[in-house]
Every structure is written in structure tokens, then in C-alpha cells.
Amino acid sequence: MPKYKFLQPYTFQNGVQIKNRIVIPPMTEASALQDGTISMDELHYFDLHTGGAGMFIIPVANVSANGKGFEGEFSVADDKFLPGLKKLSSTVKRNGTKAILQIFHAGRMSNSKILRGEPIVSASAVAAKRPNAETPEELTNEEIEQIIEDFGQATRRAIVAGFDGIELHGANTYLMQQFFSPHSNRRTDKWGGTVDKRMTFALEIIKKVNQVIKENASSPFIVGYRISPEEIEEPGIRIEDTLKFVEVLADQGIDYLHISMGNAWRTSLNNKDDNEPLIEKIKRQINGRLPLISVGSVETPQDAEKVMDAGIDFVALGRESLREPHWVQKVESGQEDAIRYTVALQDYPELGINPSFKEFLDMLHTDMHIVGQDVAKDDFKGHLGSLEGN
Template sequence: MTDHHLFETFHLGKLTLSNRLVMNPMTRCRADAAGVPNPLMAEYYAQRASAGLIITEGIAPCANGKGYARIPGLWSSAQVQAWKAVTSAVHAAQGVIFAQLMHSGRVSHPANMAAGAKIVAPSAIALAGQMYTDALGLQDYPVPQAMTEADIAQAKAEIVQAARNAIAAGFDGVELHGANGYLLEQFLSPDTNQRTDAWGGSVEKRMRFVLEVARETAAAIGGDKLGIRLSPYGTNAGMGAYPEVEETYLKLLPLLADAGLVYVHIADHSAMGAPPVPLAFKQALRKAWPRTFFIGGSFEQASGQQAVHDGLVDLVGMGRAFLANPDLVARFKKGLPLNAPDADTFFTPGAKGYTDYPVAAV
């Protein structure tokens, strides 16, 4: 048990967070077709700068990794330049912001990608179902290309360069998106990684890509500026539990710690219908991680405070509550009611359901 409170400052590496509340990464699809952020995005993040830590929506590190319509990137000079306006706005509001790098792997469609980009994954296994595209509406997921050694080296290098670009754009750090069925998790899961070479076939080989990305990114920008998001038991994008799921993550965390990463961020989507991450497993992950540990999703104020009090987490991640309440921290402190999120505008372009949520009258 601890006496820690949600509203006290917290030291994350060399950074001082104003409180223990984290704004979870949430895809918002407000960038332009070339993945360039716009002034509306700067306004959106700056409105929420009272969070102890903001983690951006998933940002594509490269053209091959841009799966969804209107998600931003961090590979072109135009994108980097545009992100500077976002980070400047957040810093002017005394906020701390990390860029989440999300290579979507097989979760993609050519209609959402630049000409010449290709859909790559550990194995040539298509995701069931359909993806929305602005140009063609709903489309079946294509079969991805199984990555060659050259493709793997390229993807690693592109993620590392995107992390460098993030720091150049003024971000305080980077989160690797190793969750929710995207490329890093596609390597971890035997359902999507059916390779029999050095990158698959055993728990240790399936971990290799994630570990090399983490090590090389930490070497490039500093481990104190690097975290990772993981989603054991997650069901997004065709994922599911498998017999070695707990073994995989309990082996992975100490190796990520050795790489110097500053935090591990566990995604818990049980409030959205996914299977709950067992409490005993959460506790085991917490014990396996020597630095900042937090869980995002399925928390309200009271349950988040309880998790901090119990020592389960250092920080508490919240998504939709921050989306709908730019002044969430102030509302929590004053016991004020919360705005409800508008699901119809989660992924639509424009200000509606993005920058127009009201702050509470004081």
C-alpha cells in the first residue's frame, strides 16, 4: 500500500509530470491525406496539456506503416515540421507529450497508403474483416507480404529514424506501439507469426523483432525517453490469447528493462468488451518491471486512485475521458461531472467531437 495520490507530481526518467494521469493514445484520423498534422491537432493536444503525460495517437513511422485513413506520420520533413507546432503548443501549456510510433503491419489497405508503399507482416496471413478507406469505403483486408530479411531491417531502421524525427520535432519522448494487433504484436503472437526462421517458431524468436526495435531505438534517442505499450490478452485486429501469452510477456519485460526503457504501458480493453487481463498477471508484470509501470484503459477516478494506492501502477491511463473532457484533471479535483464522449465523431475529420468539447464552468 502507498500514500500516493493521482494529483501529485511524478518523476518519469528526467521529466517531472504534473500528476499521475496519462492521456492514452487514441486514433483520431484528423491529419491530411499525406499524414501531415494540422493546426486543429495542435489545439486538441494543447487543450489536454493538464494531463501528467500525453501520449499521441498512433503515428506511422514510414509509408509502409500507415494503415488507416488520415493518420499522421513522422517520416517526411513536412510531417516533422508540422509536429513542431503541436509540441510547442503543448509545452506552452506546461504539458509533456510522447509520440506513439505505430507501424500497422497487416492492418492496412492500399487505398490508405502512398503510391509505392506495401503491406508487410511477419507472415502472409490476412486479417479477417474489412477496413474503412476514404476513397473506396469498406474494403477487405489484403494478404500482406511476408517480410524478407531486408524488409525487417528496413522496418527497424524506419522506426528508429521516426523516433529521431520525433525528438527533432520537440516530443519529450516516444512510445513504441507493441499492442493492439499492429506490427510489433504481430511478431509476438503465434497466430500472426508462423515463421520458422530466426524471427519465429519459439517464444524467444518471436520476441526478437520487438527487442531489436527497442534496443536500437533506445540507443538512438536514450532509454529515458522511450516507453512501450503492450496488450496481452487483447483482441484488437485479430489478436487473441494463446498458450504462451503469459510466458511471452514475463520473459519480454526484463529484456526490455535491460534495453533501458523508462516505462511499460499495459493496455486493458476489458471495458470495451475484451477479455480482462487477469489481476495476478498484472501484478506479475508489475513485479517484473523495475521502472515506471502503468495500465491504460478501464479506469475511472476512484479505481485509478485505488490502483495507485495498492501499488499496482505508478500512473493511470485514461482515453475517452480525456477525449471528452479537455479539463479532466480539474474536473476530477473538483468532483465535477464529466462530458460523455461522442463515438460518432471519434474518427471523422474536423473540429466536431475533437476540439469542441466544453470545459466546465468554474
Template sequence: MERQLTDKVTLRHGAVLNDRMVMAPMVTLSGTANGEVTQEQVDYYGRRSQVAGMIIVEATYIHPNGHTFKGHLGMSNDHYIPGMKKLAAVIKKNGAKAILQLHHGGREAATYYDHGGIPLAPSDLDYQHNAHSSIDYPVQEMTLEQIHNIVKEYGAATKRAIQAGFDGIEIHGANHYLLQQFFSALTNHRTDEYGGNLANRMRLDLEIVDEVVRVVHEYGSKEFIIGIRISPNEIHGDRVGFDFKENQELIKQLNTKDIDYVHISGLTANSLSFRNYPAGQKETYTQLYKDVLSPDIKLITCGSVFSVDDAKEAAEQADLVGIAREALIEPDYAKKLHAGKASEIVTTIDPTTFDLLMFPETLKGIFTTDIDKDDNGKEKHGYFAGSPLPNIEAVRK
């Protein structure tokens, strides 16, 4: 039977999603300097409470030394719980599941550096003088004690997410942040049990999953959702951090864990679309990972899902479909699908209704100004270049 985007989806522990659509996590750069939720963010997520059956809140640091972005949200102590309760409640008000993405920037923690710290990394590599790196600050190699503490911090942040009323958490293991840095042979040169062969390089991922599962079993509801996001590959020309075969081995290990979903990120240089194939393969990355994933665990794919037809095509390869750009442009995406109004889904920016999208001011600045650049045109620490939105030029003018 052909899958419908409006199909209800039951996850392995009983949580029921209203449809196959997922709002992918996107950093808004709009928390306070100390990582607290702002009213702008509550309004932004509230406006998108009917964009998808599951909404994943942007990357949230589990320890201050993982502070990566301007306005990066925090969940590193109980102080953050009241603000996070507001986010969870506003997302859930129309029946969507609220998921909090837990994150550590590792070497990418530029804001932590600006606050006086030295970012952590798997290995003490000289990124400042590396032609392939944009990092202009030193990093420090993590000790075993620091690694073990990071594992515990993921568990502690999970407990806080439960207390704040979230329906689940997503472990951020993608996009060149700390967990991917450990998994990648390019950035992990360790010689202890967390480096070297593939089994050692995936150890941190699996230990964090185990700790999160332990905490959820102790403090969470039976239906609490656990997911992990990974990049489809790390290939930069002839420089390979990991390929699809190594990712398949990681997924086989994740099959032994009590998790609900695996989320394949679309944000790598060579894999911007759910349709992309590894060189020499007849199946897409999405299909190759679905081939080895346990049927008990759902797969989310994303990347270049711009139209409803794109979403339908993606749903034939994976269980759930992540949208990012479309979630920015069309806050009523799933609402219109359920109402039989797919033809009315907006796919381009209309300057006359732009303010109704409720973008926080800093996020708005990413798309409409050069707020992310310094006077020399260089990207500022803690910012990122926004992906072009269709017809955004009309707003910039």
C-alpha cells in the same frame, strides 16, 4: 502511504510528471492524406493540454508502408517535423509531457493498400479467406532486409521526434499491429531468427528498443522518455497468440533495456479493463506485469477508467493511469484534480457543450454518424468503430 492521482512522478532518467494521469493515444483520423498535422489536430490537443501530466499523441507511421488509417499522421521523413513541432508545443504549453507514439500497421495497413501497396506482415498468410479475419486484401511476408530497415526507421523517426521538441516516444507494440504480429504465434509463422520460439518472436521488439535507445543517447536530452505499449494478451477463444506468461518473459527482457515505462493497452477482446484477471489467476494482468517489472521502470495501466474512483483504484495497481474516453469527454481532467474539483469532472456528453470539446470533424463523425461504414454497412478501410460515449445519442439526434 496511499497514492494520490496528483502525486508527482519522477521517471528513471529524471523527467518529472505533474501527476499520475496519462492521456492514452487515440487516432483522430484527421491528418492530411499525406500524413501532415492539421489545425484541427493542433486545436484538439491544445484543448487537452491540461487533461493529464503526460499526453501520448496518436499512432504515427514510421514508414509509408505502415500507413493504416485515414488521416494517419506520418513521421517517415523530415517533411513532417514542422507540423509535429506545433503539436509538441501546444501539448507542453501548460507543463504536460508530450510523447509521440511510433507505429507501423503491418498487415493492418489498409490505407497503404488503397494507395497501391501490398501490406507487410511477418508471414504470408491468407487473411482474405480466413473466417477469423476482416482483412480483404493480400499481404506480403517481410524479407530480412525489410525487417532490418524497419528497425532503422524507428530510430530515424525517434530522431525526428527529438527535433520536433517531443519529451519522449512510445513504441507501439500492441493492438494487432506489426510488432504484435511478430510477437504472436498466430500471425508469425517464420522459420528464421524472427519466428518460431518466444525468444525469436520478441526479437523485433527488442531490436527496435535498442535502436531507439541508441538514437536517444546520441541525440536526445538526458530526460528524454522512452516507453513501449503492449497488449495484455492475444487470446481469441481457443486461439492463442500469446498469454500473460509470455508477456512476462518479454517484460523481463525489457527490464534489461534503458526505458522509462511499459504501457499495457486495454484494447483486446478479453481484457478491456485494468481489473481483468487471466483465467485461473488471483492477480490482475496489471498486477502480474507489475510483479516482474523492474522498479526502475513505470507501469501504465488503462481500460475502463471512467470515474475518479476508477482512476484511484487503478493507481493502486500501477504507477500511472491511462484515460481514453474520459480524455475525450473531459479535457480539464487533471486541471480539476489539481484544483481540488474532482467532483466537477465531467463523465458524460453534454450536447450543449459538445463543440467545445474540439473534436476534429472526422473524429466527430465516428461518434455521431456512420462515417466509418459503406453503403452495405461494412467498415471502410482506414476507419474504426468508435467506442460509445455516454449520452452521445443526444448529439446524434
């Protein structure tokens, strides 16, 4: 029996076995080529960081050309990207690590410069609450249906490319969350209005994805869903909305639910009198029907085991996996004292952090525990959520 619960295997209901409970969450490295093709730098980075965790969730590939959220983001919006995607999946799938491709549409969390002059789009023509945010165009019914189809085609490409599964990015204020949020979705048709109607876009995507898997996958294929439990906007998503949503999600044929937060034990952003961690509320609502992934400020084996002790099925290592690519291997071999919790800027090349990735990290002001340099902590939002999440 392994010393830690997080080293024990897990078997999904579809029969896929995961070798341990450690997950590398989707963390944007901003290193793709300008057209969305996987770069050699990205392959090098993933090669350095894979092999230990049970699942490696590859970050934010856009499903539509107008779904691009930032420069250096790779795409799964066309078959022309398949050669690079195949190299990516084969690189990550080493030593039994499962490769999960996160797919998304940025919606209003983009701008016309990134989209080369094209307008940004969203559920409604409401700008995001952030500096210099552009007002998006409201998607027509036909455009919504096309994006749903795009998610389906992206799933087909993930299957063809050899990935073990996909994660639907319904978090960090991107389009799937925008449809669920009463701030960004002011519609009165079937896509908006009540909390139930605001779920429709996500549920239709899940239905399409499951249909595509049934038609194209020759072996079990994992479908995960990532959510952000709350928003601070007014109006915005509150934990009560999320609990209603996860109650429905639990019966939609997905394989796991990934809770995106900057701290695994975060309490409500909106109700300061409520001291119960949000993950505990969600776990109680799910009641064992779906495995959960918890993420945020987990660094040591003791941090990870605390998540296991709380009855959470998987624990994700974000920033710590950047600092220490061999975290799992060192724990397995009894070399915990050798785990690296700080880095120097001079360490970046050996960690696969190229200048573009470094610039992205600097923009996030994320705490990489850089020796000799003060770096401010940030509770990530939007693109920032791609590093562990909010």
C-alpha cells in the same frame, strides 16, 4: 500533500520529472491531412485537451510509408513533416505536460486501398482474423532492417521536433506485436520460431532507438513501450508469453511499460478460471524495475486512486479525457462535482471533435456516454485499440 496519490509527481530513472501520475493515452483522432501532415484541426484538439495530465501520449504516427494503418493518420516518416510535428509538440507541452509521440508500423492491420495500391506487409503471409483482411507479403530480412532504421529515424525526428519522448506501439495487433505473435509470425529464421526469437524485432527496435537518442538528444528523453497482454487467436499470445517478454523488456533501457486493455482490471481472455487481473500479474513480474501505466474504463477520481492503491505508477484516462478536458484541473481545484461524465452531440465542437473524428468514434461504437443516444460498448481491437486499447 495532495489529496490523491495520482496528483503526486514522479521522477523517472533518467531524471525526467512528471508533474502528476495522470496520462492521456494515445487516442486516434483521424484528422491528419491526406499526405500525413498535422492538420489545424488536430492542433486545435490537442490544445483543448492538454495542460492537466502529467504525460500526453500523441497517437500512432507511422514510421514508414507502408506502415500507414488508416486514413487521417499523421506521419513521422520524412523530414518534411517536421514543421507540423514541431507545432504539435509545442502545443501539447503546456503547463508542464510532457509530450510523448507514439510511433508504429501497422503491418497487416492496413489494406492496399489505404496504401494506394501497395501491398500490406507483415512478419509472415498470414491474414488477420478480421472481416475482409488481406493476406500480407512476408517481409524480407532487408525490409525488416529498413523498418528498424525507420523507427530510429522517427525517433530522431521526435527529438528534433521537441517531444519529451516516444512510445513504441507494440500493442493492438500492429507490426511490433505481429512479430511477437505466433499467429502472425510463422518464420523459422532469427525473427521467429521460439518465443525468444519472436522478441527479436522489438528488441532490435529498442536498441536502435536508444542508439539514436544517445547520438541526438541533448537532455534525457523518455522511451515507453506499449503491449497488449493477450490475443484470442489460436495460436496467439498468452499471458505466459507476455510475462516472459516483460521480464526481458525490464532490462532493455526503456522508461515505462504501458499495458493496453479496455478495462484496467481485466482478467484473462483465455483462462476464464483465473480471476487475477492481468495488470497484477505483470506488476509482480516487473517487480519495481519499470513503472507501469494502466488504462481502461477509468473515469472518476476514485477509479484513478484505486489504480494507485494497487501500486501502479501511472493511470491513463482515455474516453473520460475526451469528455472532460479539464479533469485534472477540476480535481486539483476541488471541483470534482463539476467533472463532466456525459456529453451531447452538440458538445463535440467545443471538445475539438470534428466530423472526421466523430465518424471514427462512430465506427468504433465506443461508449462516449452521449446523452439521448445509445452507443454500444466495444472491447477494442486493431485500430480500435487506439482508443484506450485491447
